[in-house]
Amino acid sequence: MALRSRITGIGSYLPPQVVTNDDLTEFMDTSDEWITQRTGIKQRHWVDSAGVTTSDLALEAAREAMAMAGVEAGDLDMIFLATISPDHFFPGTAVFLQRKLGAPGIPAIDVRQQCTGFIYGTSMADQYIRTGMAERVLVVGAEIHSKGLDISTEGRDVAVLFGDGAGAMVLEAADITDPATERHILSTHLHADGTYAEDLWVPAPGMAVGTRMVTHDIVDRKLVYPKMNGRNVYVHAVKRMPEAIRESLDANGVQLDEVDLFVFHQANLRINEAVAQRMGIPPEKVYNTIEQFANTTAATIPIGLAEAAKEGRLKPGMMVSSTAFGSGFTWASMLYRW
Numbered sequence: 001m002a003l004r005s006r007i008t009g010i011g012s013y014l015p016p017q018v019v020t021n022d023d024l025t026e027f028m029d030t031s032d033e034w035i036t037q038r039t040g041i042k043q044r045h046w047v048d049s050a051g052v053t054t055s056d057l058a059l060e061a062a063r064e065a066m067a068m069a070g071v072e073a074g075d076l077d078m079i080f081l082a083t084i085s086p087d088h089f090f091p092g093t094a095v096f097l098q099r100k101l102g103a104p105g106i107p108a109i110d111v112r113q114q115c116t117g118f119i120y121g122t123s124m125a126d127q128y129i130r131t132g133m134a135e136r137v138l139v140v141g142a143e144i145h146s147k148g149l150d151i152s153t154e155g156r157d158v159a160v161l162f163g164d165g166a167g168a169m170v171l172e173a174a175d176i177t178d179p180a181t182e183r184h185i186l187s188t189h190l191h192a193d194g195t196y197a198e199d200l201w202v203p204a205p206g207m208a209v210g211t212r213m214v215t216h217d218i219v220d221r222k223l224v225y226p227k228m229n230g231r232n233v234y235v236h237a238v239k240r241m242p243e244a245i246r247e248s249l250d251a252n253g254v255q256l257d258e259v260d261l262f263v264f265h266q267a268n269l270r271i272n273e274a275v276a277q278r279m280g281i282p283p284e285k286v287y288n289t290i291e292q293f294a295n296t297t298a299a300t301i302p303i304g305l306a307e308a309a310k311e312g313r314l315k316p317g318m319m320v321s322s323t324a325f326g327s328g329f330t331w332a333s334m335l336y337r338w
Ligand code: UT7
Pocket: 029, 030, 031, 034, 035, 038, 039, 115, 156, 157, 158, 160, 161, 229, 230, 231, 233, 234, 267, 268, 270, 295, 325, 326, 327
């Protein structure tokens, strides 16, 4: 018998407003053709009200996941919330989610690993469960990117890529006797290389830029918007994601063709197609949502799982592989029986 994490609930939430590629042409010199060809994105969801926060989206996704698991706020032992679009500079967004859920007292931890944040959060939750420190853990990825993008022709290379949304997962401790057949997380594998930190980042506000954290100069130089070396992100992503998938398969003695579904991070459809092609994964085994939701950073994987489950593409007992690559650079993988 071994103590392992079982996924008992999954949920997602997308704000109602849909913004198509054509809608973006109102704000910047771009086209549906350019965006579709390079990224596969056709539309994204953006919040339509100043009052909506990242923790609000997280709350909706968490409620859905907890309802599926039959878990109340008072049953939770820990909360991990992965986001790069926090409600405030501090405290972390996890405490706002905790307050809205009504689960005072338990640890509420923000994860700052960008596109890889959900797998980092799941990995940490898994370690607490394996060591018997926690029995029920909520892991959430949530983002409101739309308020933080440079929605102009100058910012178009990044602005077209990102959407708002949230996904959540409930993990519960399970005593596993037959690891080959029982539903659980087999393993998680985390990596980072700060050499490339400036290839995808938001330079300010922060303590490394100037003598004051916020100045008119910082705003005028648009240092508060994401900057990306898109080519370099692409080159590293298509190398690191296959490596991470292979690492998780080798760690568990699982063959590639034993995986039923691949639910990757959604940065760019071209990245995911290249990863599948390099590894010899049949396209029908890769579940993508980027066409509808664009890149929701920490939320893409749980949103993908929730959507795949609702569509009946993801069924209990399936072997699933997830991998992500993003800012940092960070990359990671997880292998699990759903
Ligand atoms: O993890 C976060 C998401 N990150 C990624 O997805 C990174 C992966 N990177 C990529 O997939 C590609 O680098 C992009 C899709 C982001 C960009 O494709 P690219 O072929 O590397 O484009 P580019 O930056 O070299 O730009 C090509 C042209 C430029 O015009 P000129 O200089 O050739 O006249 C850009 O100004 O496309 C122009 N351009 C756009 N045109 C219309 C850049 N963004 C846009 C846009 N609409 N949104």
